[in-house]
Amino acid sequence: MSPLSTGVLGALDPTSDRAVFRQIADQLREAIDKGRFREGEKLPSEAELVEHYGVSRMTVRNSFSILQGEGLVHSEHGRGVFVRPRPPVRRLASDRFARRHREQGKSAFLVEADTVGSHPEVDSLQVKEERATPDVSARLGSVRRVLVRRRRYLLDGRPVEFATSYLPLDIARDTPIAQPNPGPGGIYRRLEELGHRLDHFEEEIKARMPSPDEVATLRLAAGVPVIHLIRTAYDTEGRAVEVCDTVMAADAYVLSYRLPAT
Incomplete structure (x- = not known):
């Protein structure tokens, strides 16, 4: 099921001066923080996000890079991007x-x-x-x-x-x-x-x-x-x-x- 059909992720704001890849990262981060994507859960694939937002794969990858740099997600080769467990x-x-x-x-x-x-x-x-x-x-x-x-x-x-x-x-x-x-x-x-x-x-x-x-x-x-x-x-x-x-x-x-x- 795509993130658009579930309503987990919204649409981009074309009037915003914030870069598109940062808007996507913001939405994914908010979804993680609110538990819509749980620890260990796989995020939507590049293809799903490309279709959902109507952007290029490079834009989606830049969004993932931001979240990886923040320590929120990790990438597994051939499997996708997952929410990192954070046991306190x-x-x-x-x-x-x-x-x-x-x-x-x-x-x-x-x-x-x-x-x-x-x-x-x-x-x-x-x-x-x-x-x-x-x-x-x-x-x-x-x-x-x-x-x-x-x-x-x-x-x-x-x-x-x-x-x-x-x-x-x-x-x-x-x-x-x-x-x-x-x-x-x-x-x-x-x-x-x-x-x-x-x-x-x-x-x-x-x-x-x-x-x-x-x-x-x-x-x-x-x-x-x-x-x-x-x-x-x-x-x-x-x-x-x-x-x-x-x-x-x-x-x-x-x-x-x-x-x-x-």
């Missing part, structure tokens, strides 16, 4: 690092996965000692060398974030934190077992376009930005005990925060 992971900022989760043996990522009923995985794990960068050194109180933990997180087989933790060597060397699997509750539970009871976290968040390496690591579609988050963990003595640099696929997360009004 709700990050509860006031809850995901709660001590009760660590005591239950859950890391923050496991808590996040539980909220959406997804299967979590960790791969690309690397643990090594390195010289601290100037930024990391400053955040950790002028330390020179750090234990570095790099890992990629997946939900239901899809990469959603890549995180790197930096910990002072005098805290982490020759402890379970230096092992590939630090044990239930993750490194924050191990830190508390080592006497560094956590007091608070500070996070800096910004959105940006990804680097080529980040596109490959997170398998990002064209046009999908990333959320870049840097978190510093402090113990009750006021010492910074970890810096975590995380890059997340922006189309996979909803950042949700509860902020006090007083």
